[in-house]
Amino acid sequence: MPLALSERVIVERAQMLPAFPTVVNDLLMTLDDDNATIGALIQLVGRDPVITARVLSIANAAAMAGRIQRDVRDMQVAVSLIGVARLREIVLTLSLAEFAHGAHVGRQFWEHSVAVGVAAQELARIGRASVDFALVCGLLHDIGQLWMARCHPLEFQMVRMSREQEPGLDIIEAERRHFGVDHCAIGSVLAGAWQLPPSVVAAIRHHHEAHPPADKLVAATHVGEALANALDLVGHDQASVVEVSAGACELLGLHWDDDLNFLFGRIEARSRFLNRIFS
Incomplete structure (x- = not known):
């Protein structure tokens, strides 16, 4: 229940x-x-x-x-x-x-958040959106999971166990099964209560959705998490984005046919640097 x-x-x-x-x-x-x-x-x-x-x-x-x-x-x-x-x-x-x-968050959670923040910044730079807002979106995108772990640790562990027992079970479905809502919804409620800008709230709320976003910060956060996981910067897979929105990439002006090695290298180098400074 x-x-x-x-x-x-x-x-x-x-x-x-x-x-x-x-x-x-x-x-x-x-x-x-x-x-x-x-x-x-x-x-x-x-x-x-x-x-x-x-x-x-x-x-x-x-x-x-x-x-x-x-x-x-x-x-x-x-x-x-x-x-x-x-x-x-x-x-x-x-x-x-x-x-x-x-909040006594685990090191991996924070390192993943930094990686997504940096990736979102770099994508926002390509899409000509605010890099500062993008950084905050990335750093806070999984704040709903932090709330889950602190406020309902038993159910949070049940989510993890469900995914271990059912390989391929999407994190969103697993969370809704035990919490009734997912970490995206919880995170957006928190961001609203903290009076963060609407664009930040929207990025937290929709960062797992694959349909075309209407906001570049939503797109940068969505694609940023996918890139952070694809580059395996911290080995985090608990809340990975399953499907990347083609519309989000188009909105940002990101073309996979281009040589993106410089972008990938910059994301990896900057995320490791920031994690070393602020760990």
Whole structure:
């Protein structure tokens, strides 16, 4: 008998998870603000001493690589060394890494999320969509599974057992059998409750669907997970996308007949680099 989970119950039980980092929402809001300045971004980062320390650490590493004999202790200097785009990526990844760590998530779950985030970024770049929004979509695409594991561990294990006993059983079907809903639906409810942008909510909700998406971020997340699994970056197969939407690839301008080795290599290198930094 599957669980009877309403949106209200999902949100209430999300209290078992760590508080969602508000810096993510604040940073994403600055992307739509034409008046947002580097100073405002630095002020935003400065609220969190952990993030500030990590940014300065990365800036110092960049300074050493560039043979700059200087101990970077100022955020303005740090931004000049690593760039605004890199700063946003660091803040988003680190804040969500802290969130996942606080939820006691397994290492493989987080490494897979990073791989999908990076793949979604690279695909968003091809499709001329926001790489920052794509990163968040990828990092949070399986957040519903984290909720399942924390709030209903017995049923979560039953899903795993069902797939072991029935090879080929789709993860979505297995989850609906025991939870009544799948991790995509649960994740989208959580994202909505955290007041994330509608495009992020949609990407989380529809990342397993093979029909043509109407949004490039949905497409990037959907194809991004398929690529992360196909490249076998972390050996994660618990929530793999079974069928890749041809419409999603078309929307992104991704053509499999092209030489995509550079894209694959970049996804692999960047995902391993980020996982090494933020593990």
